[in-house]
Amino acid sequence: MLSRIDLRGRVPSPAELRAALPRAETDVDVVLDRVRPMVEAVHHRGVEAVMEFTEQFDGVRPATVRVPAGELAKAERELDPKVREALQETIKRARLVHADQRRTDTTTQVVPGGTVTERWVPVQRVGLYAPGGLAVYPSSVVMNVVPAQTAGVESLVVCSPPQKDFGGLPHPTVLAACALLEVDEVWAVGGAQAVALLAYGGTDTDGAELAPVDMVTGPGNIYLTAAKRLLRGLIGIDSEAGPTEIAILADETADPVHVAADLISQAEHDTLAASVLVTTSEELADQVDVELRRQVQATKHDERVTTALSGKQSGCVLVSDVDTGVKVVDAYAAEHLEIQTANAQEVAARVRSAGAIFIGAYSPVSLGDYCAGSNHVLPTGGCARHSSGLSVQTFLKGIHVVDYSADALREVADKVIALANAEDLPAHGQAVAVRFDLGRFEKR
Template identity: 75%
Template sequence: MLARTDLRGRTPSTAELRAALPRGGVDVDAVLHRVRPVVEAVRDRGAVAALEFGEQFDGVRPEQVRVPAAELERALGELDPDVRSALEVAIERTRKVHADQRRIDTVTEVVPGGTVTERWVPVDRVGLYVPGGNAVYPSSVVMNVVPAQQAGVRSLVVTSPPQAEFGGLPHPTVLAACALLGVTEVWAVGGGQAVALLTYGGTDTDGGELAPVDMITGPGNIYVTAAKRLCRGLVGIDAEAGPTEIAILADRTADPVHVAADLISQAEHDVMAASVLVTDSPELADAVDDALARQLAVTKHRARVAEALSGEQSGIILVSSVADGLRVVNAYAAEHLEIQTADASQVAQSVTSAGAVFVGPWAPVSLGDYCAGSNHVLPTAGCARHSSGLSVQTFLRGIHVVDYSQDALADVAKHVVALANAEDLPAHGEAVRLRFEELLPEDER
């Protein structure tokens, strides 16, 4: 089922590895021309345009964008008790992890009388996108809202596509998760029109304000990603998220049933999801193929999973050793990376590029999706080489506060002037020199 790439006996360069490894993805540029008119229409006509596009794309048009508070409370009251308990555990653990990420202000005395303070200030208002599509994602509510709250964001709005099945409201489990987290502002709008409305704001059909945001986070489909690209700069965005992906670095000690189950778990998301096994054991690769066939026969979304596993983005990479496998997974930079080897903890220490690392047989990606306490909004498509997943830091801005006394500035004034003149920006130097003109001897003024 999984295509194989045999790298045994070879030592490809990083560039060769990146070219050889299976990688799917989407061509965002190819849909920009379709999304741009949506963004422009919402910019010009606000909520009315957003609702029109929702009717066109989702087959339903809510009476208004903002979900009434009573609907949030009703969704929470009708939530299955087991699901509520699970969400409460997820919220508690995610809050515990993210509470330790909050940065503190740092004051550095550069010289006597001269300090630079780095203040960490939260973004004022954020929009958190929760997708619809093939599945329901109350966990994405948790993963977006908790770090924003821990960062101290003053105002936040969750937006999620309206569902015809639920009278034009977002899925009730999503609404219930919002209520559990104390979120009071939820918009029933999805797709590129949601990103545009978050960016430009507007007036709801009942006359209420739909205030624009300063930052948008959360994964979505290719149209959401395209809208983020178009709106970047007007608002901050977390990332251009692509299809989900899992890589598993495993040796002969791994249980093929576990490996197969974890590959299927990510393939379940989308036909474009990537499932990659990197191993130095051909015997394990064969056993995983057998386990995949058995499990695929009984999995609920078998057609979707089979298409994902057989796609060009998925496969098995054979390597000569675990050390070679580490080179492969670091070049691949997976959104989710599992280490199922002997001495998995030690091997994990050598991972330099991954959105999140899951160590050993008892830390599957599914745990991280829900209840590990870690965040599951992670970089995809190799972006883990340079970017991090969603965290408290995502919602914080570092502001330098410079406080120098007269003596401290005088001590460095000649150096400022020298550098200003070297850059042919003499007015920069004058801005310092003139402060001391009255103090200088007359022949130096």
Template identity: 70%
Template structure:
């Protein structure tokens, strides 16, 4: 069912890192092409404020929200009406996420560089974050948890959430998303989706009378479609961003010891997201690859979203990569730098320890990606499109800034003055050195 790329023998050894990346399956995700389409949208929000956002909701989501900001009583009602089993599951997801993310907060550290001279690194939360939660083909209350929990543990003072308006919910975001916000104590929620939501957080929004409806944010985080990613790129600088998230992806490094039914189930779990989702198997076992194809055909036909899954599995972004051994497989998955990487091999923990590039690594048969999506305690907002070779998933650190505080006494500065002057002169910036020597002119 999956297309195959054979990298056994010289086929792999002849490829450098760039050639290998180009050979592997990857979704087409042209953010640059989307910029032209969304630039007028962002400009409309910048100048039109609340009215523009309501109009864009009607245009793109098929419903005009009754109000841009979701009233508190609507949030309260969503939580009151939440299925008790779903509430209990969300509470457990929140509990586990808080356990993991609470250990991520860095401490203020002071380094004594010289007698009387110190540098302190202090971690300061951003002032305000806009958290985006998608609401297209699926509903993602889990993304509320993954965005809000680290922001709260970073002690961000102002947190707002945006999610697309829903025709079936009276023009407000999905009630489960609203309930998750209420459960986490987030009362600032907006019925805005796509690029216009990112623009709202970047520019803020005012009503027709000029009153502020939404304050601008300092940082915007959260996954979304190509237009959300493009809006982040366009507005980066005006706002900070976490990443330009693309279609979701899973890579599984497996050998002949892996269970093909479990491998197939996990590949399908990511293909379920949308037609551009990537499902990639890397294996040294043709027998496993054949068995996975058989299991995929059967399981894909039986799953609820079988049409979406079938398109994703047959797309150019999905496939099986055949390699000579696990060592070669590690080279392939490091080049691919998957958002989610599963290791289903003999001695999976040791193999996982050798991986360098992945958004999150799932070890063995009992750590499927779906565990990380909901209840492992890890974060599921992860780098996509190969960006895991240089970027990290969302964490408490995403909402913090490290600030150096330099504190030197007169004697400490005098002791290093010649060093500063020498380096300043070597760069032909003598005034830099003079800014130091001016402090000691009275000593002559």
């Protein structure tokens, strides 16, 4: 079921690996021309345009953008007790992990009378997106809201697409998750129009203000991603999320039943989802293929999974040894990386590029999706080479506060003037010189 790339006996360069490894082909540029008019329409016509696009794409027209408080309370009240318990445990564990990510202000005394303080300030208002579509994602509500709340964000709004089956409201489990997190502002809007409305704000159908945000986070489809790209600058964004992906680095010690199950679990998301096995064992690869055929038949979304596993974005890479395997997964830079090898902790410590790493037979990606305490909003498409997943840090701004006395500035005045002259910016030097009657620069 998985196509194979045989790298045994050679170690390709990083550039060769990037070209050879399977990857989902998504080109945001292709849809930019379709999304740009939508963004402009929301900019100029506000909620009226939002409602038109919502009716067109979601097949429903909500009475208002903002979900009434009573609907949030109702969703929480009617939530299945087992799901409630699971969500509460997810929230508890996420809060434990994210609490340790808080930053503290740091003051450095550069010289007597001269200090620089790095002060951490939360973004004032953020928009958090929980996708709809093929699945329901209350877990994404948790993964967005918990770090934002922990960072101290004062105002946040959760956006999720309205559902025709639920009277134009987001899925009730999403609403219940918001209620459990004490989020009282939820907008029934999805896709590119959600990002545009978050960026520009507007007036709801009942006359209430829909205030714009400073940052938008959360995964979504290619149209939402295109809107993020178009509006970046007016708003901050976490990343341009692509199709989800898993890579598993495994040797002969791995259990093919576990490996196959984990590859399938990621393929379940979307037909473009990527499932990649990197292994030193051809025997394991053969056993995994057998298990994939057996387990896919028994899974609910078998057609979706089959399409994803047989697509060009998925595959099995055979390598000569674990050292080469580490180089391969570093070049791939997976959103989710499982290490199922002997000495898995030591191998994991050598990996430099992954959104999140899952060590050993009992740390599957699905644990991280829900109850590990880690965040599952992670970089995709190789962006883990340079970017991190969502965290408390995402919602914080570092501000340098400079506080120098007259004596401390005088001590370095000649150096500031020298560097200003070297850069042909004499007014920079003059700004220091006038404070100490050091003379004025003549125009040259």
